Amino acid sequence: MSFSLGGSGGSSSPKRTVTLYMDTGSDIVWVPCKPFTCIMCEGKSDPKTTPAPHNLSSSASPVSCQSRACSSVHMSHPSSHLCAMSRCPLDSIEMSECQKYTCPSFYYAYGDGSFVGKLYQDVLEIPMSAPPSLTVENFTFGCAHESLGEPIGVAGFGRGALSLPAQLAAYSPHLGSQFSYCLISHSFDSHRVRQPSPLILGRRVDSPPSLNNENKVKRVSQPQPDDFAYTPMLENTKHPYYYYVGLEAVTVGNRKITAPLNMRTIDRKGNGGMVVDSGTTYTMLPQELYNSVVGEFGKRVKTGYKRAEDVEDKTGLSPCYYTDQPVGGKNNKKVLVPQLVLHFGGNSSVVMPKKNYFYEFTDGKKVKRNVGCMTLMNAGYFPDSGGPAGLLGNYQQQGLEVVYDLLNKRVGFARRKCSSLWDTLG
Template sequence: MPFKTKRSTDFRFGFCSHHNLLPLKPPATPFLLPPRQRSMASSVFSIFFFAFFLLISVASSKLLLFPLTHYLSNSQFNTNQTHHLLKSTTARSAARFLRHHNRQVSVALSPGSDYTMSFSLGSAPKKTTVTLYMDTGSDTVWLPCKPFTCIMCEGKSDPKTTPPPYNISTSAAPVTCQSRSCSAVHSGLPTSDLCAAARCPLESIEMSECNKFSCPAFYYAYGDGSFVARIYTDTLEIPMSAATSLVIQNFTFGCAHESLGEPIGVAGFGRGALSLPAQLADFSPHLGTQFSYCLVSHSFDTDRVRQPSPLILGRVDSGLGVNKAKRVRASRLDDFAYTPMLENSKHPYYYYVGLEAITVGNRRLPAPENMKKVDGKGNGGMVVDSGTTYSMLPEILYNSVVSQFGKWMKSGLGYKRARGVEDRTGLSPCFYVDGHQPGPGTKRKEAVLVPQMVLHFGGNSSVVMPTKNYFYEFIDGGDGKGKVKRKVGCMTLMNGGYFPDSGGPAGLLGNYQQQGLEVIYDLLKKRVGFARRKCASLWDTLR
């Protein structure tokens, strides 16, 4: 029987096994099964019952596993490009944070998010694989569509690896101005206003008979980019194995013909009704109530950056489905450090948490009050953002961390400040670390000693960060001829500045600080969890 979604559109779903679609249709229409399964049934009723049971059991037990691919995985870079890479990522992180505060950004924006995912849109023979950035800082799914114009995109993408703009298939249908999806993408505007903008006659608006009028184009800004798009529905197909795919009809997405600074689309994982998890929840609630990702620790290393990072949807217990014993050992849900999500009625789409303090070495540095909570105007708190590279801290907390970190590095460990490197990379503080000798019991590969850093979140939750998450080591070749190459290390937390009157979050937790951690978003219990993982091993275990 047809299902109704929150967007008041018919929503049929099914599984594609060996490319044979099993859609859930009205009772009068039987399921179409592969021949070998059809021979097992003696009646239309038994076929329907078996298929319905199969669909429900699979939908309630299967998880969805996506490989997240770092945008640098198809690039060749060396030590001579390190300064440019760091400079571009710091500029982009700052740009995204400023956009959260509704401030104008004049810098040239670097590549969009950091991690991409792929799935298929459309029906055969027009089915097309699309590659989008995965971004928890966005609450909608959009992609470039032909004809497509990208402003300020020079040098941001490689034509050899960037997917071409999507060609709207014959199966795609524009969303009407009366749809709840149209209202959702226009920030809750009444459908009567939207239908008026779509030039639906007044009499038809009064009678709610504007089904022939499409939803007006919408403008969307998210962190470090923006676009203008119209929304469509089409068939979404997500591979679950070599022979089975999850197929969802009437999947809603934005089709952009013009964007600013973003040549690749975005799969939004924010808290909006049109995000990818929210739409999957319409198919099966467990797919949208929890999702997690585990970003492989890479430190911009060419080989490690090419390893896939697992994105997991549909985690309902520690067993994760089949082969339970093996997977429980690999990824338990009870070893996460959970912190509550903070509600923000002004900006409800982001994942806000409260940061209480940061420990550097043996000293606990309290966070300002606006990092711990969100006020009535929607200001404050810390956004967990997969689309920002480096974490942003308010100026007062950042200065405290830098001061304490510097004392350990200079006075306690004898490292010298590398201020020239700071100017070339945008990171600070940086230190020359090539002269350090490992102490007794210290492995040579761990010779560079830095103070431990711990994040203390609300709900009595603490996360010990891996050293590589906040201290990046590389070879500096100097900025001129004949310069001696030296090993340096830089702290990868950034100064978010001081904007008491501009609104927005007080800080951001970027993906670089999330490496080597499985980060779980529990939407049912409204909490975010962190657990140390070997992410590459987790991927091998789950796939």
């Protein structure tokens, strides 16, 4: 997503456009700031299209060590500790008079990367589907001069106090309490032009189209509530920043496979459940469930197609099959694989489009072969490692509008032609 940081746009405080990855698995907004160094970022982005590191505008100001934002980004450490780190004198700490001392640098880690940053505040301006833009004063964000494995920056949409929805909620409860996105299909072809995916702030699924005069935000044409398959969010007091849901079962063809208990519930230690994560590519299932799903899938596919084990070794995907030479010689243009259905808590089921779990492509240099691979991943068996038991990745979310309803503590899924949603936003 793209937005602007900066003041009124004049020469003394110019607006600066930033483009970030939207990530529901992160709870902070951060941008690469000049000078910026990215470690282990080779091949992570196209240098021709990667935005230049951000130049802070003159309207940007560092966040105080006494602020709630500083305490939040430092894992709820008390402001007295943080101000001491910022060299505020003891008498000032005791009198809570450290406003002029800035929040110390913080470390933030992802599953596959990390960064060190400082907190700033500035004017945020988000372009909307119809003018005027949405402007938020004193928006808090991280400014990183060094990162590991992340060259772009992230707009965190998680459940933490510094996420974009949380800060919008302080400005307008409606805007921050409901949002949705609709991911346009992935393409691993670097030469293909990719369309941006619709992101809808203040998504309302229980009212007709209207114009919110207070916030000047046009809402899209709304479907009826039962258009979405809703599942309750699971609360996790140990890891409160993620969107947890319960996966009850997976149906492959006509066989329903019950998910293990740790996929359906969260224990007292905060372990278990499935995180809906727009920042993770593939869905991760615990080893027991993964083996059952892949095993059942393989039973039904191997009678029609030959296994492509050499492709599995090259891609890391499994199982893979040659789909251009069906067993028995019947060459159907349409590749036939069993249907996959995810059954969530709350008696909701989502039928996966085939392309969401079976990636078809051409392999080979001299001899081209049509290949198809399953795109689910084995999360392994780590019963004592903690954290979620599984992840619902963005590859499995493509072609679905996913709505996060924080008011009613639920996540909804509905099949969509995502590119057409742009037509309803004007």
